[in-house]
Amino acid sequence: DTGVSQDPRHKITKRGQNVTFRCDPISEHNRLYWYRQTLGQGPEFLTYFQNEAQLEKSRLLSDRFSAERPKGSFSTLEIQRTEQGDSAMYLCASSGRADEARDRGYTFGSGTRLTVV
Amino acid sequence: GNSVTQMEGPVTLSEEAFLTINCTYTATGYPSLFWYVQYPGEGLQLLLKATKADDKGSNKGFEATYRKETTSFHLEKGSVQVSDSAVYFCALSVPSNTGKLIFGQGTTLQVKP
Numbered sequence: 001d002t003g004v005s006q007d008p009r010h011k012i013t014k015r016g017q018n019v020t021f022r023c024d025p026i027s028e029h030n031r032l033y034w035y036r037q038t039l040g041q042g043p044e045f046l047t048y049f050q051n052e053a054q055l056e057k058s059r060l061l062s063d064r065f066s067a068e069r070p071k072g073s074f075s076t077l078e079i080q081r082t083e084q085g086d087s088a089m090y091l092c093a094s095s096g097r098a099d100e101a102r103d104r105g106y107t108f109g110s111g112t113r114l115t116v117v
Numbered sequence: 118g119n120s121v122t123q124m125e126g127p128v129t130l131s132e133e134a135f136l137t138i139n140c141t142y143t144a145t146g147y148p149s150l151f152w153y154v155q156y157p158g159e160g161l162q163l164l165l166k167a168t169k170a171d172d173k174g175s176n177k178g179f180e181a182t183y184r185k186e187t188t189s190f191h192l193e194k195g196s197v198q199v200s201d202s203a204v205y206f207c208a209l210s211v212p213s214n215t216g217k218l219i220f221g222q223g224t225t226l227q228v229k230p
């Protein structure tokens with residue numbers, strides 16, 4: 001198992017364009033999380049999936065953001081009509097059951113750095 | 118609400134110096150507490166954890182003790198190395214079914230030879 005993989009590592013896009021990021025979690029993990037990290041700040045929770053069900057979304061996730069996890073495996077995070085304020089590192093993480101997440105933390109990917117110009 | 122506050126950085130130390138990075142939290146219920154480390158260009162790695170009051174988490178020479186009375190989880194290391202240079206994040210996991218983490222803003226550690 002190679003851990004949590006994210007693709008691409010870097011993305012530069014023009015304002016107004018749509019972008020999509022992919023996350024491949026650890027195969028036996030049924031929980032998947034997306035976080036956003038801006039420069040000099042800690043990661044902020046965006047959304048969480050248990051298998052294919054999206055069970056919680058942060059108020060940070062505006063209508064321009066959508067996340068999916070078809071078949072409970074990989075996940076995609078799409079941002080429509082990007083704005084300069086969307087520039088950040090987007091982190092994906094996965095874990096096993098709730099008690100495992102609470103007690104052991106989870107495994108993070110290396111992130112996708114988005115720059116909107 | 119739930120929140121984590123870390124000491125401001127950057128923290129600059131000479132090799133073999135003693136390290137303390139302060140972390141305090143506010144939480145409903147009894148959270149689990151974590152320290153994550155982020156090396157340049159990499160994702161976050163779990164450094165250590167504690168799940169209940171008075172637990173001590175330890176790993177790679179780093180330690181932190183869950184202090185419920187002071188709502189703190191300070192990170193310590195007796196002798197830092199240049200390779201410890203990174204950003205350190207304190208985090209808590211609220212006791213809910215989500216398992217989401219609330220992070221502090223991070224503290225940058227620079228260790229000079």
